[in-house]
Amino acid sequence: MKEILTLIKEGNKPSLLAAIVNTVIAILKAIAFLLTGNIAMFAEMLHSLGDAANQFFVYIGSALSKKAPTPKFPNGFGRVVNLVCLGAVIVVAIMSYEAIIGGWHHILNPVESGGFVLNLSVLGIAIALEFFVLYKAGKEVLHEAGIQNGGLAAPITVSFRHLNRAKPATKLVFMEDLVATMGGILAFVAVLLAHFLGLLVAEGIASILIGLMMFYVVGKVFLENAKGAIGETDEEMLNHIAHLVAQDPDVKDIQRVEVLKEGEFLHVEVVAEVDSSHTVAYVDDVRDRLLDLILQQKGVREVLISFDEDDGVSTWKKANSSETIQQFSSKLPE
Template sequence: MASSSKKVIYAALIGNGLISITKFFAAFFTGSAAMMSEGIHSLVDTGNQILLLLGLKKSKKPADKDFPFGHGKEIYFWSFVVAIMIFAVGAGISIYEGIHSLIDPHPVKNPLVNYVVLGLAMIFEGFAWYFAWKEFNAARGDRGYYEAVRKEKNPTTFVVLFEDTAAMLGLVVAFVGIALGQLTGLHIFDGIASIIIGLILGVTAAWLAYETKGLLIGESADTEIVAGIRKIASQHEAILNVNEALTMHMGPNFILANISVDFKDSLAVSGLENDIAQITKEIKKEFPLVKRVFVEAEDHTQR
């Protein structure tokens, strides 16, 4: 999964890098605010891919004394930074450019250049979107689209897809804005298109920030995994009651589990150790993402 995620990010990085250069050239050559917004959008997306690759690399660092559970949450942090970048830089500058264009509207020169660049950008962006969509579908499985986004623990699978979807929408808006300005002679459509692109980026950033926030501060594993952990523990004869089964994602592929159980009072210390070891072994075998298991002995009547 990590390897395929990197392929998606690299595809988006190369595509957005090339597209941003052509968009800036077209914006400089034609004076289009919408095209300038699109250039900024692609440049921000290029930077975002670099940040995601940085997050993936840092998340692979082994555990140490300062971070005993590893650095898996690095990918959550950098995904959150990506959301901030989209909002602060992409959306902010696009809206600014649009407002400036509305205050001082001017005709777009050589609109054919914009159409050619936007058409090429749609093709390149379409390929990047397809790769991101394919990766997201593979991770989604049988879940619905909304549920898949809410429950996906590897944010790169939906961050890149959201970015590419926003990029495709932005291209369509820029195309329509430039075309309406040319057809009607009203130069304000270029500025309006730039503002709409900024709003699209703002909504995308807000949604990404919302989805990555839970992972960043410590989101639990899926309910199926939590229920499975409780079931495994409760099936042991030495356990009278499973008080709690608490989980936390320390990274996309690392779940920490803490189980509070009430053992039989007659259980010997050696039996207690063997039972804990067996519970841990069964949980890790059933759920490979669970890397660390802590079992806490606690009388449920004293809770």
């Protein structure tokens, strides 16, 4: 029990914050929908409920993924977060479907809803809270990408360019709250159009658009976490680590480098060539030196290094080039 509580504390903080905020928002939207019957509010309620459940499970998954390897599971639990994200998107997919169906029925049979002020107030609060979570998630994206300074607006603007370098849980929170903020704005505009211009179908259209945006998140998150669950190569880190190994004065050549994503962490395997005249003790010192160096790299959790004698045939060409990435990627198991 103590181990579980310790792991829970190490879970992804942005996802926990997002889960709490979205729970509060979902309750507010549910009350507003029950009092007014507004279909756009219904879609937003489903959206927030889906996000809250999703992000809570992602938080638990990110915590469990940090569990240390055991004799029964020697490869660790890094990919648990990917599996949890895959399960979580099912919840969002169901909510997306309900939002689209509800919006379609409203377009076919538009009904005027009341509570104009209440709807706008709840949506305004929701948009502000969603934007707050989005901003915090954007800051976490920049932190995980190693971006120190970017200005006040960087968490919203610069973070898009570095989203692929964020942890799966952080990326999921950022994408979901981006869509949630946009969905809130859509619903807000729809309520205004229905009230002032009598365009009752605007609320149904907003509901469908919100559902479609949720489906986009479902597809994006599913594909990315499916790759993570299977085992995806981090090509940028592969090139970087191969370059570090090749710079070691005792490494004559590199036969193989593998850098696989294990959830939030990286699993590295290196096969290098050394001079056959070196003693076992000397080569062991080289291994320890390389091991310490690679473990210092961001996200690396496990490293396996093995050696072979120099065969005089150059396998490693040059670092930091697309040729290098293609060369080593072609050696990974299919």
